[in-house]
Amino acid sequence: MQLKHIFACTPYRSRQIASTFFLIVLSVSLGLRSTAQAGDNKPVYFSVSYLKIVPGKDAKYRELVKKYSHKMNQTFYKEGVISGWYLHEVLMPSGSAKEYDYAAVNVSSDLKELLDDTISYTNIFKKAFPGTTNKMMDSLFSLYTGTRTVVKREIYTGLLQLNMDAPPTKYVTLAFMKATPGKDSNYIKMEKDVWLPIHKERMTLGVIKDWGLYEKILPFDSRSDYDYVTGEFFDDLNVVADPKYMEAFSKAWPGQDANKVYQNALDLRKMVRTELWKVIDYVDKSNTK
Numbered sequence: 001m002q003l004k005h006i007f008a009c010t011p012y013r014s015r016q017i018a019s020t021f022f023l024i025v026l027s028v029s030l031g032l033r034s035t036a037q038a039g040d041n042k043p044v045y046f047s048v049s050y051l052k053i054v055p056g057k058d059a060k061y062r063e064l065v066k067k068y069s070h071k072m073n074q075t076f077y078k079e080g081v082i083s084g085w086y087l088h089e090v091l092m093p094s095g096s097a098k099e100y101d102y103a104a105v106n107v108s109s110d111l112k113e114l115l116d117d118t119i120s121y122t123n124i125f126k127k128a129f130p131g132t133t134n135k136m137m138d139s140l141f142s143l144y145t146g147t148r149t150v151v152k153r154e155i156y157t158g159l160l161q162l163n164m165d166a167p168p169t170k171y172v173t174l175a176f177m178k179a180t181p182g183k184d185s186n187y188i189k190m191e192k193d194v195w196l197p198i199h200k201e202r203m204t205l206g207v208i209k210d211w212g213l214y215e216k217i218l219p220f221d222s223r224s225d226y227d228y229v230t231g232e233f234f235d236d237l238n239v240v241a242d243p244k245y246m247e248a249f250s251k252a253w254p255g256q257d258a259n260k261v262y263q264n265a266l267d268l269r270k271m272v273r274t275e276l277w278k279v280i281d282y283v284d285k286s287n288t289k
Contacts, residue, residue, distance in 0.1 A: 044158045047105065047108075047114040047155055051100055051103065051149070060143075060146075065281060076283075079120075081113050085282060086282040089101070159188060160188075166233060167209075168233075171278055175231075175273075176271070176273050177272065194253075198252045209233045215227065
């Protein structure tokens with residue numbers, strides 16, 4: 001994403017300040033929306049499957065999602081296996097060389113269901129589609145395999161959530177973060193004490209509907225490029241061009257030096273990359289009884 005293009009129509013000084021704040025917190029499906037489901041303080045886990053579409057098979061994949069995946073996940077939800085399912089199209093980065101085209105997120109407070117759902121998947125699929133035989137399931141799975149490959153899968157846990165009652169939004173931006181070695185607790189504290197109040201003001205301004213911080217717990221690799229993801233949830237793409245960070249900062253921290261806050265963020269974490277996702281289908285308490 002070209003920051004110089006985003007801020008090309010603003011005066012230089014304002015553009016420079018806005019760009020600074022954009023770099024700090026251009027953050028957001030994971031569509032990681034169902035933290036609100038766990039009102040009893042249980043940990044909430046998010047399984048994110050990153051999918052690459054076979055060239056020319058995008059329409060076929062979406063057809064399978066509409067015909068089978070949505071109903072399947074409705075049944076998972078009704079059975080209490082998951083508290084949410086969200087399918088995202090990756091808008092940015094774009095181009096044929098991008099690593100994945102879609103990201104599917106399953107949310108649950110039961111980690112084992114996300115790690116090994118083989119038995120549940122077979123049983124619940126047959127509940128969703130009565131009369132389905134194992135041979136029919138094998139044939140259907142082959143159709144899915146012919147349209148997409150699973151590039152990788154990651155498990156996250158929710159650490160912070162600004163607005164747990166927010167309904168799903170149209171868009172989500174993600175910032176993949178690497179905490180400075182030995183400073184994980186300081187980084188999390190900064191997000192909670194400094195940035196959460198800023199995002200709260202942005203929500204009051206109508207810019208975003210929610211914001212969250214998520215920690216990757218699996219697969220664990222000390223050499224991983226990122227360990228945390230922050231998320232912003234919104235409905236209007238104009239937010240990308242006008243995030244209102246300075247206005248929100250002034251309200252949250254009147255009289256404070258924005259440059260010091262920015263430098264502190266640089267000291268505690270590195271922003272590895274940002275992505276923009278569009279929610280194309282979902283199942284959760286807002287659309288399923």
